[in-house]
Amino acid sequence: xxxxxxxxxxxxxxxxxxxxxxxxxxxxxxxxxxxxxxxxxxxxxxxxxxxxxxxxxxxxxxxxxxxxxxxxxxxxxxxxxxxxxxxxxxxxxxxxxxxxxxxxxxxxxxxxxxxxxxxxxxxxxxxxxxxxxxxxxxxxxxxxxxxxxxxxxxxxxxxxxxxxxxxxxxxxxxxxxxxxxxxxxxxxxxxxxxxxxxxxxxxxxxxxxxxxxxxxxxx
Amino acid sequence: xxxxxxxxxxxxxxxxxxxxxxxxxxxxxxxxxxxxxxxxxxxxxxxxxxxxxxxxxxxxxxxxxxxxxxxxxxxxxxxxxxxxxxxxxxxxxxxxxxxxxxxxxxxxxxxxxxxxxxxxxxxxxxxxxxxxxxxxxxxxxxxxxxxxxxxxxxxxxxxxxxxxxxxxxxxxxxxxxxxxxxxxxxxxxxxxxxxxxxxxxxxxxxxxxxxxxxxxxxxxxxxxxxxxxxxxxxxxxxxxxxxxxxxxxxxxxxxxxxxxxxxxxxxxxxxxxxxxxxxxxxxxxxxxxxxxxxxxxxxxxxxxxxxxxxxxxxxxxxxxxxxxxxxxxxxxxxxxxxxxxxxxxxxxxxxxxxxxxxxxxxxxxxxxxxxxxxxxxxxxxxxxxxxxx
Numbered sequence: 001x002x003x004x005x006x007x008x009x010x011x012x013x014x015x016x017x018x019x020x021x022x023x024x025x026x027x028x029x030x031x032x033x034x035x036x037x038x039x040x041x042x043x044x045x046x047x048x049x050x051x052x053x054x055x056x057x058x059x060x061x062x063x064x065x066x067x068x069x070x071x072x073x074x075x076x077x078x079x080x081x082x083x084x085x086x087x088x089x090x091x092x093x094x095x096x097x098x099x100x101x102x103x104x105x106x107x108x109x110x111x112x113x114x115x116x117x118x119x120x121x122x123x124x125x126x127x128x129x130x131x132x133x134x135x136x137x138x139x140x141x142x143x144x145x146x147x148x149x150x151x152x153x154x155x156x157x158x159x160x161x162x163x164x165x166x167x168x169x170x171x172x173x174x175x176x177x178x179x180x181x182x183x184x185x186x187x188x189x190x191x192x193x194x195x196x197x198x199x200x201x202x203x204x205x206x207x208x209x210x211x212x213x214x215x216x217x218x219x
Numbered sequence: 220x221x222x223x224x225x226x227x228x229x230x231x232x233x234x235x236x237x238x239x240x241x242x243x244x245x246x247x248x249x250x251x252x253x254x255x256x257x258x259x260x261x262x263x264x265x266x267x268x269x270x271x272x273x274x275x276x277x278x279x280x281x282x283x284x285x286x287x288x289x290x291x292x293x294x295x296x297x298x299x300x301x302x303x304x305x306x307x308x309x310x311x312x313x314x315x316x317x318x319x320x321x322x323x324x325x326x327x328x329x330x331x332x333x334x335x336x337x338x339x340x341x342x343x344x345x346x347x348x349x350x351x352x353x354x355x356x357x358x359x360x361x362x363x364x365x366x367x368x369x370x371x372x373x374x375x376x377x378x379x380x381x382x383x384x385x386x387x388x389x390x391x392x393x394x395x396x397x398x399x400x401x402x403x404x405x406x407x408x409x410x411x412x413x414x415x416x417x418x419x420x421x422x423x424x425x426x427x428x429x430x431x432x433x434x435x436x437x438x439x440x441x442x443x444x445x446x447x448x449x450x451x452x453x454x455x456x457x458x459x460x461x462x463x464x465x466x467x468x469x470x471x472x473x474x475x476x477x478x479x480x481x482x483x484x485x486x487x488x489x490x491x492x493x494x495x496x497x498x499x500x501x502x503x504x505x506x507x508x509x510x511x512x513x514x515x516x517x518x519x520x521x522x523x524x525x526x527x528x529x530x531x532x533x534x535x536x537x538x539x540x541x542x543x544x545x546x547x548x549x550x551x552x553x554x555x556x557x558x559x560x561x562x563x564x565x566x567x568x569x570x571x572x573x574x575x576x577x578x579x580x581x582x583x584x585x586x587x588x589x590x591x592x593x594x595x596x597x598x599x600x601x602x603x604x605x606x607x608x
Binding site for chain 2: 086122132137159
């Protein structure tokens with residue numbers, strides 16, 4: 001391995017808690033539904049990005065998680081827009097939006113397919129939204145797994161970082177199907193660049209064990 | 220030194236046939252695969268589409284099922300799964316014994332998978348879980364006896380090239396010895412209505428790069444490639460470089476400048492250690508929408524490849540979505556093996572801002588180095604280099 005890699009920052013959004021860099025913030029609000037939840041979180045985080053409202057549920061969740069992940073850690077000082085790789089994954093692809101879109105073509109007497117909904121029937125639109133927001137132009141890919149798979153994540157991130165196809169990887173599991181959802185996002189950075197920017201090395205190594213712990217909200 | 224990645228087997232299933240040989244033979248005669256359909260189950264208007272022959276598909280599948288799994292019920296497979304199985308079965312001939320180890324992997328590329336399971340008529344299908352792409356991939360993988368769990372790529376219209384790129388990188392890095400990449404998507408009302416709502420569909424078979432192009436034409440199909448660290452076909456072709464980029468511009472429209480696709484092309488060519496002058500052929504994405512073809516011509520210009528021969532295979536069998544990158548790469552590899560350049564069907568008069576060397580007539584000539592490119596919704600771009608050695 002050409003360099004050591006670390007999980008430097010993370011953001012996990014689940015129904016009952018939001019975790020930033022392993023600091024767990026329990027959510028005591030009563031859960032009504034995903035739409036109410038995500039709007040409340042958007043407001044609470046005081047993010048101003050009107051395009052947020054036209055996104056589908058999965059993009060809203062992944063977009064918001066990414067905003068929370070990338071703020072306050074001078075990420076964009078360390079990397080140019082072409083050096084940032086993105087790997088996203090989930091289990092149900094865009095099924096949540098597929099079901100909504102399908103409603104618009106089911107009934108021939110009430111037929112109203114719309115391009116603004118149809119475009120979200122592709123999971124990688126989430127990546128597109130994140131890239132547009134920050135001008136990120138590097139390697140990007142969306143994979144489908146039945147569950148969070150540390151070994152596959154490890155392999156895929158290494159393919160980008162080992163050969164310098166990217167200098168950093170924004171990686172995440174963003175799953176939404178109706179009111180079941182989960183967003184687990186993290187940054188994998190290389191030691192060399194971290195040293196250049198005098199980041200203190202207090203981070204977890206990028207390995208299977210730490211990915212499992214991260215997913216379980218543990219350090 | 221990175222390990223080399225060889226082409227070891229391939230297949231195309233689409234409107235023109237059920238093997239690479241069958242399909243490419245049709246191209247030699249100038250045939251295209253479009254027919255006009257006026258079927259309310261597919262679209263509320265008449266459209267040219269490129270569809271797989273159902274009767275032949277089912278009979279091919281039944282033969283394979285009889286041979287491999289006579290204990291299974293043919294009705295427990297969806298139409299798309301049958302396409303994948305027929306395609307992979309053909310691509311594996313002569314090399315199959317090599318896929319049963321933990322060093323072999325199946326990668327499935329698809330945008331919508333078994334999306335037809337959402338239709339009213341499919342309520343009876345025995346396994347509703349097959350709407351999940353990972354589940355569909357699992358069924359296909361276990362049908363052939365892969366012992367590793369399949370990887371699924373779903374990244375809009377670059378899915379196929381991205382799957383090939385991921386596979387080649389995995390073999391280079393020593394993660395696997397053999398990877399079978401199969402890309403497939405079917406046409407149903409779901410996808411057709413969506414593209415219609417975008418007003419992206421051409422009323423006649425598509426005309427990539429032509430001045431009179433009026434949009435894309437949809438097709439269905441499946442393509443399979445086997446990449447290997449050791450096995451190779453009689454003519455040795457490698458997958459030697461690839462890169463992916465994002466426009467960061469618009470979720471449903473391409474870059475205004477083409478710089479981002481150009482960046483992917485330049486990186487892929489550099490990784491392959493190839494000189495620009497030596498690129499003999501570019502298999503373009505060429506959807507025949509106004510903006511895609513414009514953007515692509517700019518990107519090819521910026522990358523310094525204006526003189527390279529270009530075609531879009533979509534003029535023959537339409538845009539096959541998650542299958543496109545694999546099917547068109549197989550067609551590219553066939554062009555290299557047979558030293559044939561295929562005309563860009565539908566092209567008469569140049570209609571893009573940067574003049575390209577679009578192929579007008581089938582021609583026999585050395586095709587040693589080729590580039591496959593693709594772009595898609597979400598602003599994604601992909602480029603991949605194939606070389607004859």
